[in-house]
Amino acid sequence: MQSHGLKNTKGRNLILEILGTAKQPFTVEQLFWEVKQRDVAINISTVYRIVDTLVSKHLITKTNISGDNKTYFELNRPEHGHHFICTACKQMFWIDDCPLEAYCEEIKSKTGFNVTGHKLEIYGYCPNCKQKGFNE
Numbered sequence: 001m002q003s004h005g006l007k008n009t010k011g012r013n014l015i016l017e018i019l020g021t022a023k024q025p026f027t028v029e030q031l032f033w034e035v036k037q038r039d040v041a042i043n044i045s046t047v048y049r050i051v052d053t054l055v056s057k058h059l060i061t062k063t064n065i066s067g068d069n070k071t072y073f074e075l076n077r078p079e080h081g082h083h084f085i086c087t088a089c090k091q092m093f094w095i096d097d098c099p100l101e102a103y104c105e106e107i108k109s110k111t112g113f114n115v116t117g118h119k120l121e122i123y124g125y126c127p128n129c130k131q132k133g134f135n136e
Helices: 010-021 027-037 044-056 099-110 127-131
Strands: 060-065 071-074 084-085 092-097 121-124
Touching: 010 027, 010 044, 010 071, 010 099, 027 044, 027 071, 044 060, 044 071
Parallel strands: 084 121
Antiparallel strands: 060 071, 084 092
């Protein structure tokens, strides 16, 4: 954290720890309750400030699920990837590879546009929801 110009604080370290071990992105409210479960006294406004700071320093990233109106946060990964999002249970699954890298290069060569980033979200049903009858 210090390499990003931030002091090590209990709240920041705890939120980074939670997101670092999480299999799913968290909302601020979920982070708040996870911190409270660990018997740490913290206000939700403090969690919002910590999250804003960590996003601004590129330590965590934020993402949205289409039609959900919630913002989710996850640890900023060194590897590039995308998300598969279950439309029934709203779980997000990390996809390690990126099918868009070659396409971005093609855009650059055809248009001269310098692609600085992209985001791909694939929606459908996870195996658990398919088993429960969701399949359209």
